[in-house]
Amino acid sequence: MLTAATDATTTINGLALVGYGLAAIGPGIGLGILFGKTIEGMARQPEMSGQLRSTMFIGLAFIEILALLAIATPFFLK
Amino acid sequence: MVRFIAVIVFLTIFVIGARRAKLVPGRFQSVLEMGLDFCRTQIAYEILGERDGKKYVPMITTIFFAVFFFNITGVIPFLNIAGTSVIGLPIIFALWVYFMYLGQGVKKFGVGGYLKHSLFPPGVPWPIYLLLTPVEFLQVFLLRPATLVIRLLANMMAGHLLLALCFAATSFLFFEASAGLKAFGAVTFVAGFAFFLLEVFVALLQAYVFSILTAVYLQMSISEEH
Numbered sequence: 113m114l115t116a117a118t119d120a121t122t123t124i125n126g127l128a129l130v131g132y133g134l135a136a137i138g139p140g141i142g143l144g145i146l147f148g149k150t151i152e153g154m155a156r157q158p159e160m161s162g163q164l165r166s167t168m169f170i171g172l173a174f175i176e177i178l179a180l181l182a183i184a185t186p187f188f189l190k
Numbered sequence: 191m192v193r194f195i196a197v198i199v200f201l202t203i204f205v206i207g208a209r210r211a212k213l214v215p216g217r218f219q220s221v222l223e224m225g226l227d228f229c230r231t232q233i234a235y236e237i238l239g240e241r242d243g244k245k246y247v248p249m250i251t252t253i254f255f256a257v258f259f260f261n262i263t264g265v266i267p268f269l270n271i272a273g274t275s276v277i278g279l280p281i282i283f284a285l286w287v288y289f290m291y292l293g294q295g296v297k298k299f300g301v302g303g304y305l306k307h308s309l310f311p312p313g314v315p316w317p318i319y320l321l322l323t324p325v326e327f328l329q330v331f332l333l334r335p336a337t338l339v340i341r342l343l344a345n346m347m348a349g350h351l352l353l354a355l356c357f358a359a360t361s362f363l364f365f366e367a368s369a370g371l372k373a374f375g376a377v378t379f380v381a382g383f384a385f386f387l388l389e390v391f392v393a394l395l396q397a398y399v400f401s402i403l404t405a406v407y408l409q410m411s412i413s414e415e416h
Contacts, residue, residue: 166237170399
């Protein structure tokens with residue numbers, strides 16, 4: 113399926129841009145939920161905010177990798 | 191070449207800081223100590239605990255500061271490329287972390303024990319293993335180093351591209367575009383500075399994320415079953 117994706121040619125230019133736009137929806141929602149919940153947790157229990165901040169950064173890394181895969185894909189899928 | 195300059199600056203700063211280390215530190219030394227203490231307590235001890243954290247503090251500190259110095263060369267005006275935006279350096283760091291966490295896990299549990307520990311997490315009803323084990327296998331052996339590489343690389347590359355885009359747009363809009371668009375040149379100029387600050391922040395953040403993920407992967411490899 114992956115080779116089919118790379119062999120496929122299309123006459124529509126800029127489809128890659130549309131693909132990236134669609135790929136940014138999921139991580140966008142995910143990041144919003146992550147940071148929203150972290151802020152809410154910090155507001156409810158300020159003494160835990162250090163630990164919440166640490167965990168938030170770890171979550172940030174995992175979610176952003178999905179968005180960054182969309183940027184990096186053209187470079188390794190020819 | 192840029193990477194050599196980054197390494198030389200990095201080593202110089204730390205050698206000067208450590209050379210005449212006084213018990214009551216002066217300003218420069220206390221800044222360095224704040225950085226080192228941050229790595230020790232906020233990253234290593236927080237994730238790994240005091241006993242295990244002590245073993246890995248040098249590795250985590252090295253990774254943090256090295257990644258930071260290699261990232262920051264991307265915003266210094268005459269060294270325009272970030273050392274980590276070319277694929278070689280992130281691969282080296284990720285391979286170091288990869289072999290380190292595999293090696294530590296194997297050293298602690300033995301090869302079979304480590305595979306059982308990471309691929310068959312305890313406390314799960316057995317049919318779920320059919321689903322869980324392939325995912326865990328992909329995660330541990332393939333996806334962790336790959337995502338470490340791509341995360342660092344793409345963040346640095348994308349940031350650099352945005353910065354270059356802003357400044358190119360400024361020069362184009364100021365010098366070559368029609369008169370109506372010149373006002374937008376000012377906008378992109380300001381945006382260029384905003385992105386410059388964002389770049390510095392992202393350099394720091396990506397160094398922090400890389401080192402905290404190192405700590406997390408190490409912790410997941412050597413954690414006792416509970």
